[in-house]
Amino acid sequence: MSLISVENLSLDIYGTPILRDVSFDIAQGKVFGLVGESGSGKSMTSLALMKLLPDGARRSGRAVIDGRDLFALDEAAMCAIRGNQIGMIFQEPMTALNPVQTIGDQVAETLVVHGVAKRAEALAIAREKLDRVGLDGARFPLDRYPHELSGGQRQRVCIAMAVALRPRLLIADEPTTALDVTTQAQILDLLRGLVEEEGMSLLMITHDLAVVSGLADHVAVMQEGRIVEQGPTEELFRTRAHDYTQRLFAASAHRPAREPTVTDEILLTVEDARRSYALPRRSLFGTAPKLEAVRGVSFTLRKGESLGLVGESGCGKSTLTRAILGLEDLQGGSIRLFDREPVKPGMANALRAGLQVVFQDPYGSFNPRWKVSRLVAEPFHLMPHPPADARDRVNDALVEVGLRPDDADKYIHEFSGGQRQRIAIARALINRPDLIVLDEAVSALDVRVRAQILDLLARLQETHGLGYLFISHDLHVVRAITDRVMVMKAGEIVETGETEAVFANPQHPYTRQLIAATPTIPAQWQMQEHA
Amino acid sequence: MLRFALQRLTSLTISLIVASMVIFFVIEVIPGDPAAYMLGMNAQPETVAALRRDLGLDQGLFVRYLAWVGGMVTGDFGTSYTYRVPVSELIMARLGVSLPLTVYALVLSTLIAFPVGLIAAARRGSALDAGIMGGTQLGIALPNFWFAMLLVLFFSITLQWFSAGGFPGWDAGFWINIQALTLPAVALALPQASILARVMRSAVIETLGQDYIRTARAKGLTSRQTVVRHALRNALIPVLTIIGLQFSFLLAGGIIIENVFFLPGLGRLIFQAITQRDLIVVESVVMILVFAVILVTFLVDLTYAAADPRLRRRA
């Protein structure tokens, strides 16, 4: 039986078309997955259901729940429905809670504003709800503030808030995208459990096909404001009737064709690297406690090799990366390129020239006031004199990454996220370094663009004999592009090995936990026509 | 919280020490011989020598600094050269005018700015908002002492509702003095209220754009409930900073505005002291003013921590 039916939902914001004829039904007690790339309109669909659209939005169509059309209700009636009939959680748990109010009050508020309970009683119910979402009273009393909680814990508070009144529909808009894989697995389990126990329906919005495959009963695929295909999850995943669905599928399972030529020559040597930070002191006179971010890491990377480094946030990989880039001092151990002087801040330019980097954020990686020609040429600073053929080399680098020479005269805002990542790669290549550090370099990209960038990286590695240190939280990507992989936890490398061997037969319990937590599309669903 | 307060108190003390050094240096070191400077060019050498002894100028710089600071801590600011009375008495009497005026203006400014800023934010984009923003734009451009003159022209000279100036003294009763301070306080408060209202408006608007506001709406709060329960307290945090800063503007503005209303406050004292080259009085009044500003900054920091739990436990 269907709980809510959305019929012909269309939406414009200040005249820009956002949604066109979106129709779907969500069945009672079932999970409905809405997948699509960024900008496909999936979040706007959910905000339209809540009638929380931004200014300038014009909407048409119907959303019927219990015979009532939500879109025909006035604001007061809608307030009575939000939080009561329909609950919602959002992507960014770090900012979704009011920083100056305790978690108890925020959960209790749902009950108070709907007149279900007075504050004291509401707090008692809030306690139960927090217990239900896995925040026990001993460690998470009601008077905790959001800043004292981790991202995953905050998302649990958001869930407790959204389900406090046992709504019939819960909308979850990318609820695990900002979280680590193990936390993601726990939150997904929690959502699955709530759906079963409370009999509520869940509208799960995500860009991640693997996440919906393991959770949703029904799936709809969105592209440019339209639903291009929908149906029961397994059936849709197996048949992939629509061309766009096929391409999404192919891209998310994409593995670039690699024929690595790993040499025996050692390019990077990290020996017993250590780095700790002083934390704020707990008492007035005690010594400051230390956070040991990197605790004795050693490894080598060979010329032409692609080495992965995986770990969750806070494991120390960022600190280690900064040290390898020579941006931060170590407190113990050493980092060397070949057998030259140690890598450290203030090292000679000639030494630095062997090393380049591509960062995660395609939008923050470029000075917006410089033209591409100057951006790409920036590493020439490392040479004693700028080369005479600098402009030609910039053009060559742009062509190599799949852009045109006349792109050099444009500013960065004229490019898309994927193109910017290509420019970042061109910049990293311009000095012909030996090692490129790829710091979550494809994490911010949509799957199809990501597949293209991975192909580009694989090709460049072969033609230039580059060494890659590929840092990522995404196990799929690391598996697709690396020869060996290291798993980092709490400042230490807990497991190292050939990538395929580690994934097929993980030795360390943490590696197993990571692999188990990573959502995957069941292999048998993918059998036919593997692209 | 206690740790935070202690930490702020330490930085307050350091600020006071450095500020007192700067003031001491400017007043007592830069002129070379303060005694000769105070007495002017035609002074007899014996008179200068006597003053030098009175001021303790024959001692070393460091000893003099310590004596000055030590005196202030015990309430002894020295003796005014021109008035021949302890400076502390002079200052206490004048503070009885300047401090109430500053506080009065601060209260007025806050009382005007909060509702005005909030209404503008709630109705942003409306004609009312545009009107308020235009009015505050004008208010910011008003020099307070000129506005004070206009108030005198209109309310005292034309309408004769208020006396044009003077201050009866607190012995004469509470309300009569409040009445005497009303025009000056309004003149001081209006330009500052314009600034504060704009800060309030943009703080509320910015807060309303935060993710947790959307969360609150998704819980079923009406937009009014969202503003009252979630936006206000968060918006207050930047507003507090500005209120703290306004104290020093109002204190300085009060000193200027005393001239318009013939109020016997610190301003009159210090400007007379400057013309009479009474460095002892200048030095002490400046120290008092700076002390007041630093103290208010400290209090604002504490309020800050009370309003924002993120500040309480760390740092």
Add this chain to the structure above:
Amino acid sequence: MKRLPMTLVAGALLTAVFAVAALVSLAWTPHAVEGMNIATRLQPPGADHWFGTDHFGRDILSMIMVGARTSIAVAVIAVGMGMVLGVPLGLLAAANRGGLIDEVIMRGNDLVFAFPALVIAILITAVFGPSAVNAIIAIGIFNTPVFARVTRGGALSLWTLDYIRAARVAGKGAGRISIEHILPNIANLLIVQGTIQFSLGILAEAALSYVGLGAQPPTPSWGRMLAEAQTMIAMAPHLAIIPGLAIVLTVLGLNLMGDGLRDILDPKLRRAR
């Protein structure tokens, strides 16, 4: 071509009126501003003297024009001083964020903030006597921590961006990065803050001259005109009203211009529509 915001146009026009008046006054004023003419004293606004005359018979319009020169000169130099001192300090603090130099600069900033411009002027005047130069120095010192703070704040948010890290990987030092990457990207902030401090400087100059700590006779100054008008406010209100309006309109013009500049320069504050 994008339409310029109304506030920018109105503000720029208003500011231009006074800037032009100040420039013209260098070569020509309707009447001489020096010397007295008892015959024409305390005339109300009229055909010969558009804005009337003061108690010495001097032409108010001419004095307003020359006074604009004083106000603008004091404010411009004081803003320049604040920028020249404050911006490098802010850049230096941001480049050493969290370090000792940052701490020292920021504590120094707090210390200067504890001295309102008036108090600085009092200190300087008590020792050196009153003058327009002292007013400039007092306002300039007051401006310094403002620019240091704005610069540091803007620079700190940039230092976390990946293009700064990329520049460091390209071997560039903090000084070069501050000049090549940071400064151009906070220029907008500084321009907007500059107009705000400019208008505050006009207000501060007027206040200091009003209490006798700024420009001294015979230099005409709006603040001193108001001080002289005060005793005669009942019989010749135009003496008080006109210089005050000149201050209000100049400051208003600068503030509107600052708002307009922020609208076009700061994309974050640009409206979604």
